[in-house]
Amino acid sequence: xxxxxxxxxxxxxxxxxxxxxxxxxxxxxxxxxxxxxxxxxxxxxxxxxxxxxxxxxxxxxxxxxxxxxxxxxxxxxxxxxxxxxxxxxxxxxxxxxxxxxxxxxxxxxxxxxxxxxxxxxxxxxxxxxxxxxxxxxxxxxxxxxxxxxxxxxxxxxxxxxxxxxxxxxxxxxxxxxx
Numbered sequence: 001x002x003x004x005x006x007x008x009x010x011x012x013x014x015x016x017x018x019x020x021x022x023x024x025x026x027x028x029x030x031x032x033x034x035x036x037x038x039x040x041x042x043x044x045x046x047x048x049x050x051x052x053x054x055x056x057x058x059x060x061x062x063x064x065x066x067x068x069x070x071x072x073x074x075x076x077x078x079x080x081x082x083x084x085x086x087x088x089x090x091x092x093x094x095x096x097x098x099x100x101x102x103x104x105x106x107x108x109x110x111x112x113x114x115x116x117x118x119x120x121x122x123x124x125x126x127x128x129x130x131x132x133x134x135x136x137x138x139x140x141x142x143x144x145x146x147x148x149x150x151x152x153x154x155x156x157x158x159x160x161x162x163x164x165x166x167x168x169x170x171x172x173x174x175x176x177x178x
Contacts, residue, residue: 012049023064026126027044032115040075044067066143069123073120109166110166113163120142120152121159122156123142127142128153
């Protein structure tokens, strides 16, 4: 932040510290990998730091979500190496305890199913069902129309409902409907 005051630097540091866990969780759903999620959030916050003075405080959450999604889309476009997904995420497998295996299996299945969606469908699913944004807010974050958001949401939900790795988990949950 060129010519920034100590108060602005402190304000940014306070924001980044408070937002970090939420942003990493959202980024992990977007990327499918915890370490890539941390890198994505770090990149996003570094870019935000340079513009911190110019971002209206009443729109900071919208701005950061938009930047996170756009940086992820850019990351995917630049990617040259294909990462193979393992059946269990290494961090999750290392921390598996008795009674948590089902949760880890469900999380792994969801991450695999999300990874098979297009990047825009995945962004819509994460913003709608994880970040709990409405269609208008998602359209603003993605820079598209509400109709496009609805289409991505419908197609994404159809793909997730039909995804083979989620099928057993949908039937196993009491009261779950297809």
